[in-house]
Amino acid sequence: MKCFYIIASLIFVNCSTNTVNYDQKLENIPFIPLPQVIESSNLFLSVSELSSIQTEIKSERIEAALKDFTNFWEQQTSNEIVINPNLNNSLKSIHLDLDYNSETSKEFYQLEINEKGIIIKSNTEEGLYRGLTTLKQVVIFSSKTNNIKRLATGTINDFTNYEYRGAMLDVARHFFDIDDVKRYIDILSLYKFNFLHLHLTDDQGWRIEIKKWPQLTVIGGAKEVGGTDGGFFTQTEYKELVNYAHEKFITIIPEIDVPGHTNAALASYAELNCNGISPNIYTGIEVGFSSLCAQKKVTYKFLEDVVDEISLLTKGPYFHVGGDESYVTSDEDFIQIIDSVFSYVQKNNKTPITWDNNVKTGEINQLWNEGSDFMAIKKSKKIIYSPASKTYLDMKYDSLSKYGLSWAGYSSVRNAYEWDPKILSTKLNLNEIEILGIEAPVWTETVSSFDELSYLVFPRLLGHSEVGWTSKDLRKWEDYNQRLKKHKIHLKSINIESPY
Numbered sequence: 001m002k003c004f005y006i007i008a009s010l011i012f013v014n015c016s017t018n019t020v021n022y023d024q025k026l027e028n029i030p031f032i033p034l035p036q037v038i039e040s041s042n043l044f045l046s047v048s049e050l051s052s053i054q055t056e057i058k059s060e061r062i063e064a065a066l067k068d069f070t071n072f073w074e075q076q077t078s079n080e081i082v083i084n085p086n087l088n089n090s091l092k093s094i095h096l097d098l099d100y101n102s103e104t105s106k107e108f109y110q111l112e113i114n115e116k117g118i119i120i121k122s123n124t125e126e127g128l129y130r131g132l133t134t135l136k137q138v139v140i141f142s143s144k145t146n147n148i149k150r151l152a153t154g155t156i157n158d159f160t161n162y163e164y165r166g167a168m169l170d171v172a173r174h175f176f177d178i179d180d181v182k183r184y185i186d187i188l189s190l191y192k193f194n195f196l197h198l199h200l201t202d203d204q205g206w207r208i209e210i211k212k213w214p215q216l217t218v219i220g221g222a223k224e225v226g227g228t229d230g231g232f233f234t235q236t237e238y239k240e241l242v243n244y245a246h247e248k249f250i251t252i253i254p255e256i257d258v259p260g261h262t263n264a265a266l267a268s269y270a271e272l273n274c275n276g277i278s279p280n281i282y283t284g285i286e287v288g289f290s291s292l293c294a295q296k297k298v299t300y301k302f303l304e305d306v307v308d309e310i311s312l313l314t315k316g317p318y319f320h321v322g323g324d325e326s327y328v329t330s331d332e333d334f335i336q337i338i339d340s341v342f343s344y345v346q347k348n349n350k351t352p353i354t355w356d357n358n359v360k361t362g363e364i365n366q367l368w369n370e371g372s373d374f375m376a377i378k379k380s381k382k383i384i385y386s387p388a389s390k391t392y393l394d395m396k397y398d399s400l401s402k403y404g405l406s407w408a409g410y411s412s413v414r415n416a417y418e419w420d421p422k423i424l425s426t427k428l429n430l431n432e433i434e435i436l437g438i439e440a441p442v443w444t445e446t447v448s449s450f451d452e453l454s455y456l457v458f459p460r461l462l463g464h465s466e467v468g469w470t471s472k473d474l475r476k477w478e479d480y481n482q483r484l485k486k487h488k489i490h491l492k493s494i495n496i497e498s499p500y
């Protein structure tokens, strides 16, 4: 009998060296966002057998992505991997091919892991990059045998549900420096976000250098909510962020919020005020009390300079001009200012985005206020969905949350995951407007460090990644919640604690 067990266990050990256990099948990797189609082929590939990445693509972005991937690989597997060495063909490789003839979305990719190696195919660089992030998750969540990670084999065919998957970071209420923003970008890229909207100005702070208006950052950037020292990005730093994000296939969208939310600018330059007197700098958290002056010529010179300088530094096609909560601006003044800003943005070949408001919205409108007048929204051509009750990451999880606000209600991890932009648009009767995608903003009135920010953002941000990417019929809360548990362990390994 004893002998039987020994023989049986030897057979088991032997088989387990070339077939995977149930929990190591490709379809059981806890991907977030969940890919659209996963087919397991039930073998495995040991990471130690892979020695190179092979590609003929000549592109700075792909080169940067591969450099990042080799660092990641070495950290995760303790094995070196080399890009495009002169190959002895018998060695196994990761191949990146750009000539895949697919008709689906530009972020479509196919990732195939087989016993001979790994192939990622797409007809765009974006698609290849999304495939690399999926491969990263395979590596992160594969278990080790004899201290070597074994990757389950199979094929993933994947594409995005929405072309716009954004996150917004408010660096105005509390300033977050370039290292914090880069850290945020790193995490966004692993979860297939493709836009980072930076809320650069508000009543409490002006956070980007404008060469023609230097007092904006000297006075307007000096403080933050609560009166602590603020800060700002120099133009060189902002450009560095734009490039850093670009290499991770994330587009930065700058926001200059006008005509309200402008106390920091008004405090910096007396001539921008209708009465010619600068208000004090503001370090509270109320909204809706400030406005640029529509009757002064200098207002338009100021706005044009700001839009021109920031547009020159920005690679992406969008410029967010705010437009929310301008409660002390008359409708007539609002239209005059916002129309002028639209024209400066368009002159710079960018498309303006507005927050929804009841007066005038841009070609792209970001819907946040579920109580809005939807007649105004209906004038926009495209919608980005950020309904506050679902996507605002600064809403408290529940009454016990350490940070956050609750004016749009509490938002549990499940609440942030279980929503469907389509259902919302049907309810609001917005069917005729194209939904570009969704965005999860985090406003920073109550958080002032990366750890505090993380408390609000993680894990809810991951739910929005899946709402943006994965088809509705594949999204199931119970299944997601199991996968999320594994991601929280990964986040902890990079020093991010998720409270819920």
Ligand code: ACM
Residues within 6 Å of the ligand: 324, 325, 355, 368
């Ligand atoms: C906003 O929450 N005021 C856009």
